[in-house]
Amino acid sequence: MGFREKGIKKLYLERLQLYRKYADIVVDINGMANKKKVVNNIVEKSKELYNSTFDTFNL
Structure with a gap:
């Protein structure tokens, strides 16, 4: 490489x-219910x- x-x-x-890091914050705010949605996102x-x-980088 x-x-x-x-x-x-x-x-x-x-x-x-x-x-x-952003996903962890969202999960903390919204609880566990949205975790799968956040992870998929x-x-x-x-x-x-x-x-x-x-x-x-035009590769």
Whole structure:
């Protein structure tokens, strides 16, 4: 993996960490009832994020 790919992966993981932190906050506020919905949303967002991260770098 080249330097550029490592940078993209690091950026992606940092963003994903922020989404996870956000999900924890939402779960704390809304209780456990919405946890599955939030997790599914996080999965979808992370897919979009992954794709947009690579689009940003024109890969």
